[in-house]
Amino acid sequence: MKIEGNYIIFSTGKTRYANGGIIGLAPDMEVSEGYDGEFYNGDGWRDEEESLTKAELVELADFMIEQWQKFRSLQESITTLSKIHPSGS
Secondary structure (H helix, E strand, O other): OEEEOOEEEOOOOOEEEOHHHOEEEOOOOOEEEOOOEEEEEOOEEOOOOOOOOHHHHHHHHHHHHHHHHHHHHHHHHHHHHHHHOOOOO
C-alpha cells in the first residue's frame, strides 16, 4: 500500500480518495480521509464506494501502524538530540 497525492493505492490496485493523503482513525473506529471525510464506520462503507476487503483493511492498519512507529521514532530522536544540544547553548 502507498499514498500518492490524494489517493491511497492498495496492493490489489484498488484506490481510495484521501484528501491531502490524510487518513484518520476515531476512538469509535471510524476511518476518515482528509480533515472531514468519512469513508468507513462501524456500520460499513459509504454507498458510492466499493467496500474494501478484510485483507485491504489489514493492509491499511499495518500501513498506519508503520507510520505511527516512524513518527514515534522521530520524536524520540528529537528528544534525544534536545538533551544533547539544548536550545540556547
